[in-house]
Amino acid sequence: MAPSVTSETQVNDIVDKYSKLVLKGEGSPQLGQSIQDGFGDDYSSELPETTKRRFEKYGIDISKGYPKRPEKLTLFLDEAEKIRNGPDPDYVERGVNADPEKKALFAKAKEVRHLTKYVGTELVGVQLSELNEKELDELALLVSERVVVFFRNQDLAPQKQLEIGQFFGNNVEKHPLAGQVPLPGVEGPTGLTTIWGKFNRRNRDVTFKQRGGAIWHTDLDHEFRGPSITHLHLDAIPKFGGDTAWTSGYAAYDKLSPEFQKFLDGKVAVHRSQNKYYDKNNILGGPKHIEREHPLVVTHPVTGWKALFVNRGHTLRIKDLEPEESRVVLNYLYEVLEKNLDIQVRFTWANETQDRSLGASAIWDNRISAHYAIDDYDDEEDPRHGTRVTSLGAPPVFVPGSKSQRESLGLKP
Numbered sequence: 001m002a003p004s005v006t007s008e009t010q011v012n013d014i015v016d017k018y019s020k021l022v023l024k025g026e027g028s029p030q031l032g033q034s035i036q037d038g039f040g041d042d043y044s045s046e047l048p049e050t051t052k053r054r055f056e057k058y059g060i061d062i063s064k065g066y067p068k069r070p071e072k073l074t075l076f077l078d079e080a081e082k083i084r085n086g087p088d089p090d091y092v093e094r095g096v097n098a099d100p101e102k103k104a105l106f107a108k109a110k111e112v113r114h115l116t117k118y119v120g121t122e123l124v125g126v127q128l129s130e131l132n133e134k135e136l137d138e139l140a141l142l143v144s145e146r147v148v149v150f151f152r153n154q155d156l157a158p159q160k161q162l163e164i165g166q167f168f169g170n171n172v173e174k175h176p177l178a179g180q181v182p183l184p185g186v187e188g189p190t191g192l193t194t195i196w197g198k199f200n201r202r203n204r205d206v207t208f209k210q211r212g213g214a215i216w217h218t219d220l221d222h223e224f225r226g227p228s229i230t231h232l233h234l235d236a237i238p239k240f241g242g243d244t245a246w247t248s249g250y251a252a253y254d255k256l257s258p259e260f261q262k263f264l265d266g267k268v269a270v271h272r273s274q275n276k277y278y279d280k281n282n283i284l285g286g287p288k289h290i291e292r293e294h295p296l297v298v299t300h301p302v303t304g305w306k307a308l309f310v311n312r313g314h315t316l317r318i319k320d321l322e323p324e325e326s327r328v329v330l331n332y333l334y335e336v337l338e339k340n341l342d343i344q345v346r347f348t349w350a351n352e353t354q355d356r357s358l359g360a361s362a363i364w365d366n367r368i369s370a371h372y373a374i375d376d377y378d379d380e381e382d383p384r385h386g387t388r389v390t391s392l393g394a395p396p397v398f399v400p401g402s403k404s405q406r407e408s409l410g411l412k413p
């Protein structure tokens, strides 16, 4: 007798039932990070006060529950892979034509404070909501040079944050499986993703030994277009902890010997999505990650500098190497990114200059960095809540003959 084949209708039926269970809070943690017990619950009553005030001020209606969850979950691999699975003909790389001296942007700042020599800059006294297109263009250039740029004491509407992201990316990432901020009149995912320890961890046990799975990673590197600029705005800043650290892919590349650089130039790495999806052809094989190939060394489209584009969280392997070779090389590259504190910056969201009744923003370029959210705060006593917008860029490329940051700036190797 021929083995019975599960028809598409049957598969859809199973998944439909499954997704309803998940939304009711009875799902399986196997589906990935976002879909776990309690994914469909309403957390609006637990929102930190400062977040509530921001939402109220800018007309964000959370009466139907918060965060906003997708009405229909994207559970199949082929459907998830299809999302934005091609170039965006309307994409404009901001920063390319910006004034190299960034005069308009810097004129608005009380101080341009470089936090380390090559990574991380704080623009003091600038309100992001007041920047015009020319200044935002200069900001894109600054981010591409400094990896990450910070703004404190911000009064920023979620709608404005989205608008800034759309300026940088034309398309912003709209996650099919993440909690989002609802926007008036917008159906489906809004592009404003909820970053909230309380919600993201949900019923998972978090102890001192077992924190929330923090790992060095790059956001959304499984996207075909590649994530370009991410803007995380914290509207609830913990008094202690919850810092974020960034490491520079430019500088990590510059740490390598010319011979090793030559070996890596032009190689391709495979990245995976954070979330998992079912393969229709093998539904009983369990959920799988989306896999995407990107150059291992990328040339930044604005600066023209080469950067290492791998991260421990999402890079699976180097194409065309034996598995053991790939593992050894990748582990070494992760160590270069993670262990060299001189190529990193760590941002303490609450410092003496931060008014915690206002927000703070970090704007970084994923193509040239990995980051790490330090999970050392207490959700109950000292909540951390933010909204994140990630702009999508052109697919990452490696340009033969492009230079490293230090080579280009004429710095000693």
Ligand SMILES: [Fe+2]
Binding pocket: 217, 218, 219, 371
């Ligand atoms: Fe992240």
